[in-house]
Amino acid sequence: MTLSRLAFFRAGGSALPGYRLSLTLTLAWTGFFIILPLSTLLVYPWQGGPAAMLSALHDSRMLAALWTSFSCAGIAAACNIPFGFLLAWALARGHLPGRRLADALIDLPLALPTAVSGITLATLYGPHGWLGAVLAEFGISVSYNKTGIVLALMFVGLPFVVRAVEPVLRNLPQELEEAAHLLGARPWQVFMRVIAAPVLPALITGFGLAFARGIGEYGSVIFIAGNQPFKSEIAPLLIVVRLQEFDYPGATAIALVLLCVSLLSLALIGGVRRRFALWSEPA
């Protein structure tokens, strides 16, 4: 870290051609596209004065929406871990027919416009949808409540877990399992100690990515969530509502809180991951 920092200021001796130029460009680019918008977000809510800001932050509807967003994103990401792990496992190790097709399908939620996923999910799980109607028979309501939100977030978050875990699983030599078997480990011990443990950092990364996506997700959720204030309203939707009410300070206040909490939780997840990945760091 210190070395690269030094290299920037005294790049004359760098072996890379155009090192200083490319670094400057990169920094300017990131600054322009990431730092600048974020800093306006930091500044804007305070324009109405600290009092207005404070009152905006005390809005209980906003707090409920934030809670819905974060809790649903967390639950969805957590649910995606076992499923994503299994899928990655099947892709990396299994030689099933149709593996290539499955491989392509997994990325689909990333490419699909989120509104499309939302409408699909809503028709599928809605009270009169194929699955929703069957579930309604059993008194289970999936749409227009938090279950629906979690379902939608699971759908969009799955590829992140699979894609984070799959390369790690693929690179895990088969000999590790064989060695563990020969040393007397029983199948579940082989799985827990030799396969799951080295994959754990990747699983945490996958969780973090799916969680981050879940917090920001809008399009696929609003169709199935029902969007009742205090119940099934997510924070990004509330921002839109506030904007439609021309309450710009209110909207940016939510955005600011969303930004801070997201940054904080991502940093936390990163920290946990590093804690578990100590072994893979070079000497």
Next chain:
Amino acid sequence: MSIEVCNLVRLAPGTQQRLLDDVSLKVPDGAFVALVGPSGAGKTTLLRAIAGLDGCNSGSVLLDDRPMTSVKDRAGRMGFVFQNYALFPHMTVARNIAFGLDVLPRGERPARSAIAKRVEELLELMQLQGMGGKHPAKLSGGQRQRVALARALATGPRVLLLDEPFGALDPIVRRSIRTWLRELHDTLGLTTILVTHDQEEALEIADRIVVMQSGRIMQDATPQDLDEQPATEFVMEFLGEAVSFAGEVRHGRMIADDALVLPFAVPEGVTDGPITAMIRPYEMTIKKPASEQDVLSLYAAPRGTRNGYRHYTLQLGERIIPFYRPVEAADAQVQGVALDIGRARLFRQGLLCG
């Protein structure tokens, strides 16, 4: 522990290609056996079949006369060292070594302190003191190799199976770890099977060498027998540089097709007919001219000195053959009228005869 392999056949999945073609092998208790052969000969396949890692289509593996059917039967009784070591990357060296003990069912598992003591013992045995807390990624190749050995030995197996264990090491480490491994084998009274493609390594370390080719055992003998009586042309070729001379046996004398090669008497029992004579470059000699007046017809061009031998190349008709002489004799004549190959082994249809 003795190992016996009976009529093992393994087909490549989904084909009729035989990876192991009716292989039988007996390894007595305490032996150090090396499986050698070119790539694809089935050495590793045989070793993995002995360890139970791959199934076989027919045949059996017996350990102390008891048939082994699954990996589970062998667990803890056979130590296996993989070519890439297969160390668990997320565990420290100590946890890697302790793995075989950690996974034992609660009733059989030694106390935590006993495991720690065993790990310390093994670290010392492997000359890895103080490395217990490191992760495998931070070790050198030689150290990883020894950790893999320690892990394989932790449960106290009597059999050690090694798959090309020296492949990734540099030559100096290779030599020292080779000698050290042989000592370890003797101290612990193990039965060891080693796979290698380096015949020199095998000749140096093993009591017995099993030469394999296309899924079959070509010869199973001591290094000395292998050198004196190679069963086939392939074995002769594989164990070191060899020069072959096509020719014919007539009236008990082998006459080579090449000019300038002296005929020599063949052992009794070799019938007349075409034959191939194979000889090591250092076993040939040049016959000096009888008198100063003789035309010099063979000339050995010097090609440097290695391992106490001076190397030459000889122009023999159309081909160029290697020719070695001990350094102390090298000042003597290296040119003359003819080549003496009286120490050659004779082969017919690829098989040793005479």
